[in-house]
Amino acid sequence: MKRVRSSDLAIFLAIAQHRSFRRAAVELGVTPSALSHSLRAIEERLDVRLVNRTTRGVGLTEAGERLFDRIRPAFLDIEDALEDLDNFRSEPYGKLRINASRIAARLTLLPVVSRFLEAYPAVEVEVVIDDAFVDTVTAGFDAGVRFGESIAADMIAVPLGPRHRFAVVGAPSHFERHGKPLTPHDLKSHSCVRYRFAGGSFYRWEFERGGIELEIEVQGPLTLGDQDIMLGAALDGAGLAYLFEEQVQSHIAEGKLIRVLEDWCPYYPGFFLYYPSRRQLPTALRAFVDFIKADAARQAGNR
Numbered sequence: 001m002k003r004v005r006s007s008d009l010a011i012f013l014a015i016a017q018h019r020s021f022r023r024a025a026v027e028l029g030v031t032p033s034a035l036s037h038s039l040r041a042i043e044e045r046l047d048v049r050l051v052n053r054t055t056r057g058v059g060l061t062e063a064g065e066r067l068f069d070r071i072r073p074a075f076l077d078i079e080d081a082l083e084d085l086d087n088f089r090s091e092p093y094g095k096l097r098i099n100a101s102r103i104a105a106r107l108t109l110l111p112v113v114s115r116f117l118e119a120y121p122a123v124e125v126e127v128v129i130d131d132a133f134v135d136t137v138t139a140g141f142d143a144g145v146r147f148g149e150s151i152a153a154d155m156i157a158v159p160l161g162p163r164h165r166f167a168v169v170g171a172p173s174h175f176e177r178h179g180k181p182l183t184p185h186d187l188k189s190h191s192c193v194r195y196r197f198a199g200g201s202f203y204r205w206e207f208e209r210g211g212i213e214l215e216i217e218v219q220g221p222l223t224l225g226d227q228d229i230m231l232g233a234a235l236d237g238a239g240l241a242y243l244f245e246e247q248v249q250s251h252i253a254e255g256k257l258i259r260v261l262e263d264w265c266p267y268y269p270g271f272f273l274y275y276p277s278r279r280q281l282p283t284a285l286r287a288f289v290d291f292i293k294a295d296a297a298r299q300a301g302n303r
Contacts, residue, residue: 008042009071012050015039016068017140019058027140079282092287093122098273100145101131103227107246108161108271109145116291123284131225132198136275142285143275147268157272158292164270165245168205169257171237180260181240184216191239192218193230205242207264214264218242 014024014035021032028035036053043050050064060068100109105127113125128141136144144151151157168181174191181187184207195203202223204215220239224230227243234241234248235256251257273292275285 004042004045008038008045010075011035011038012042012064012067013071013075014140015051015058016060016064016072017138019060019138021058023140091122092120092283094282094284095124095126096143096282096284096288097126097128097141098143098145099128099130099134099136099139099141102129103244103247104145104147104271105129106228107164107244109273112160112292112295115295116288119291120284120287123287125284125288130198142282143273143288145271145273147271151272151274154277155274156277157274158289159269159296160271160273160292161296162270163267165267166206166242166265167245167248167252167259168240168242168261168265169234169248169252169259170240171235171256172258173237174239175258175260180258184214184261184264187216187218187240190218190220191222192220193233193239193241194218194220194223195227195230195242196223196225198225203242206266207261208266209264 011024011028014027015021018024018027021035025032025035030038039051048063049061050067052059052061098109098113109127113127117123117125133146134141134144136142145160168187170190178190181190184205187205192205197203202217204217207214207216218240222233222238224233227247230241231243231247231251233239234243235251240260248257248259252259273289275281275289281289
């Protein structure tokens with residue numbers, strides 16, 4: 001077997017983490033074709049196929065899985081050692097990659113990121129929007145942002161922004177035709193704009209009052225996978241929608257939307273920044289976590 005360099009292993013590791021030549025190429029700053037050529041050269045030197053290339057994507061062979069499992073901890077130790085040196089730097093720097101759902105990014109993450117970048121100009125932040133649940137570690141992200149209840153138990157989660165509440169809203173024209181629901185059960189006689197998760201399941205509208213908790217599987221002819229588009233559909237009179245208060249407050253104030261069942265809509269803890277437990281956090285992530293905590297303390301003091 002010909003000698004394999006640590007740079008070769010770094011190339012394989014990037015491909016294995018992303019399961020994509022294109023995304024791995026972006027991380028390494030090369031073209032996908034150059035990366036594919038490098039991997040073929042590595043496999044020839046090892047005389048073992050590591051990656052299966054198909055029309056559906058990139059997968060690891062049994063040998064590739066075993067190599068990935070063996071070398072990944074070692075590379076993490078090296079990253080930790082290098083990141084530990086950053087404690088001697090006076091100013092946080094580096095890149096921070098965050099995966100977030102579209103609504104989490106717009107309502108909570110981006111306002112905080114804007115203030116963070118103003119405070120730390122040497123840090124670069126990339127926010128990747130993805131409404132599907134993503135394994136942030138395997139996909140090469142430093143952190144993710146999701147609702148607290150959807151975060152894996154082995155992750156460290158830091159509250160990001162205030163708690164949130166949903167609102168059931170519809171256009172005035174809808175209520176002129178169908179009247180207003182008085183309880184969540186009345187929604188069964190209304191056309192509702194349904195939300196389908198990226199994984200394929202429908203969201204069941206959640207309600208709570210006086211200790212009574214309900215989940216209603218609403219019906220309607222329109223199904224969407226984006227809450228901003230759902231808002232537009234509700235404004236157009238397509239049916240009732242279940243949206244974040246922050247999305248609809250201005251439209252309610254202008255009379256374009258009417259809110260119903262408000263006393264049945266509970267508050268939720270809100271969004272969290274989450275990341276894997278590691279001995280050393282990357283410099284940029286550590287600075288961002290500290291900034292979030294300090295920002296939350298300032299916001300609480302202003303209330």
